[in-house]
Amino acid sequence: MGSDPSLNALGLKDHQTRPVLRFGTVDVSFAARNATTTQGLNQLSTAQLELDYGLTSGQPVDYLAPVTVGVRDGEQEHILFVGAVTEAQPDGPIARVAALTAPEMTETAAGVFVGVNVIAPEVMHLMARAAGLPEERIRIDELDRLLPVETIEGVAPLQGIHVTRPVVVGDVTIVPADTGGRALAGVEQSPATSEFKDADAHAVVVRVGRRMLDVESDALAEIDTVLAWLAVRSRYGLATMPDGQPQPFRRDRARAKPRRGRLVVVRGLLHGRTWLRTPEASEVNIGLLPIDPADRSWLPPANMTATVQSRQALLACARAASESDPLTRIQALWEAIEFYVTGINPPRLFDKAEAKRIRKSLPGDLDLALRDRALQLLEKINEPPLLARLDEAIRQDGVPVAPSELELLGRLRKTRNDAVHGREPVLPTRDEIAHAVSVVSRMLIYRISRRHEDAEAAGGHPDG
Secondary structure: OOOOHHHHOOOHHHHOEEEEEEEOOEEOHHHEEEEEEEEEOOEEEEEEEEEEHHHOOOOOOOOOOOEEEEEEEOOEEEEEEEEEEEEEEEEOOEEEEEEEOOOHHHHEEOOOEEEEOOOHHHHHHHHHHHOOOOHHHOOOOOHHHHOOOEEEEEEEEEEOOOOOOOEEEOOEEEEEHHHHHHHHOOOOOOHHHHHHHOOOEEEEEEEEEOOHHHHHHHHHHHHHHHHHHHHHHHOOOOOEOOOOOEOOOOHHHHOOOOEEOOOEEEEEOOOOOEEEEOOOOEEOOOOOOOOOOOOHHHOOOOOOOOOHHHHHHHHHHHHHHHOOOHHHHHHHHHHHHHHHOOOOOOOOOOOHHHHHHHHHOOOOOOOHHHHHHHHHHHHOOOOOOHHHHHHHHHHHHOOOOOHHHHHHHHHHHHHHHHHHOOOOOOOOOHHHHHHHHHHHHHHHHHHHHHHHHHHHHOOOOOOO
16 A cells, blocks of 8 residues: 655655664664764763663664764764763663763873974874774874974883894894983983883884884884794704704793883984883773672673683683783684684584595595595585584574674684784774674673573572
C-alpha cells in the first residue's frame, strides 16, 4: 500500500532531524535520547546523552570506542562531537553518558620542557602529539612553512655504557659524557640540565628535516634499537664469534644493562632552536579502582584460571592494557587471543576421505623430499587458521562483537605481522588499541562467565 502524498504536501517528512550516535562504527542512533553538546574557545568540547538499552538490539556498545554525536537532516549528517566516554551511569533502562573530546589532553603531563628559539606553533604541535593526539587530529596552519629545513641532532643520555672517544654503532654515534653535554649550549642551567649531563655517555643521531619532533622520534627509535643490540651482544657467551674468532669475556660486562635516560635534547644546528624535554609523557589523573563487594561483576568465579591458557590470556591482555609502546601492546593483545582460542576447533574445512584420496593420488615418482613435504602439508589441510578459530570461539562463548571490531583486530594483526616479517608497519592510534583491548577483554570475560555457568549447570560448585 503506497503512502498518501497529501500527508507530506510540504515535504516536512524529508527534513526531519534525527540524532546520530555511534560507538566506533556501531550505529545506535535510534537508541539515543536528549543528546546535547557544548563547545568553547578555551575548553574541551563535551557531550551528554541518554542511551536506551532496550533499543540497541544487542549491538556491542563499547564505552572504550570513540563516540560520535550529531544530527541527521534528511540524507545529510552533521557531526557535532567526536570524543571519548568519560562516564556512563545506568538508571533503570537508560544509561546517562558523558563524553569529552580529546581527553588525552587532561590524562598526560608533558614533564620537563625547556625551549630556546622554538616558535609557538611548533611547541603547540609538540604538546598535542605528546598528549597522544594523532597527526590527523592536529591542524596548525602553515606549520611546515614556518619551520626551516636544517640539520637537526637528537641527543640522549645513556647509563651503563663507557666510551673514551666517539664510537659509531649503526646510525648512532656514542660519545663521552662531556662531549654530549655540549648539546645544552645556550640552555639555562637547571636540575634537568644537570641530570642530562650526569650520564655515563650520550647517544647522538643527526638528520635533516623541518620538525624537531620527527627527528626526535626517529633518533630515539634508532638509539633504542642500538641499545637492544648492545644488550644482546653483551650476553653472547659462546667462546668464539660466528666468524670463528675467539672473544674475550668478562662476566660483569655480560651483566651490564645499557639504557637510555629519561631526557632528550633536540637542536637545529643552523638556527639554534633547541629543546630539552622528557619524551615519554607521564599519565596523570588516574583514578583509583573502587571494588564494591555488592557488585558481583567485579568478583570472578573460582574457576577463573582453571587452565594455564586462561591465566596466560588474562596476563597478556593486562600487559596490552598497561604497556606504552604500540607494537608491544599489539603483540601482547594477539598473545592473549592465541591463548583464548586454544583448544577451539571449528568444523572441518574439507572431508577427511577426500583429503585421504588426495594423499593417495600423489605421483609415485615424486622426489622423496618433495613427497614428504607434500604429505606434511596435506596432514595440516584441516587445521583451521587463527582467525577462523577466533570466530568459532566468539560464537561458542556468545560474545557480541561487531564486524568492524573484528576488522580492527585484523588490522592490528597485520601490523604485528608486518613488523615480524620485516615490512614497515602502519601503527594504529592509541584509541584504536584501547578499543581493541576492550574487545579482547570482553571475550575473556564472556569466556570466564560461560565456563562458570557450565560448571553450575553440571552440578559443580564454581565459587568454591
